[in-house]
Amino acid sequence: MIAVCDHDSYFVQNNDVFGVMGLFPEQNITATLWMLVYGVSVDQVAEIARMEKSTIIESLMRFCFAIESLYTIEYLWRPTEMDLQRLLKKGEMRGFSRMIGSIDCMQWT
Incomplete structure (x- = not known):
């Protein structure tokens, strides 16, 4: 998880425009892993995690791109x-x- 957070600043907790703290990186990654591991829909994850669907989809896309960027050379080769x-x-x-x-x-x- 640390490598993903270091690779993409999206997974770092920041303040929004109103000064409210955003989601923890663990929340974004957990929602992503629920979809990947259990095959649950974005609707189910949104209900369980109490996150916006667009945030979950963005997390999923960024997580997958980070994993591909970080691990293709060593692990994801043909x-x-x-x-x-x-x-x-x-x-x-x-x-x-x-x-x-x-x-x-x-x-x-």
Whole structure:
């Protein structure tokens, strides 16, 4: 979370034009994670978190861009042929023979 906050000043708590403190970074990121992890709609998150829908959508977009910018080079790269073979072998040993191509890696044969 610290890396995301350092990457994008949107996730830093500031005063608004009326001098009122804005949302904590944890609130924005938690709302974003609810949508990404649990697949809940912006309406559900708005109701639970008591945040504006536009704020939640903005947080989601900025969070995703930050993650992509921060981690693409090290973690979000396309696997090589060697990587694919290693993953397929490991999947085969664990009973997931066709896991590549399945978005959740839970494809049973």
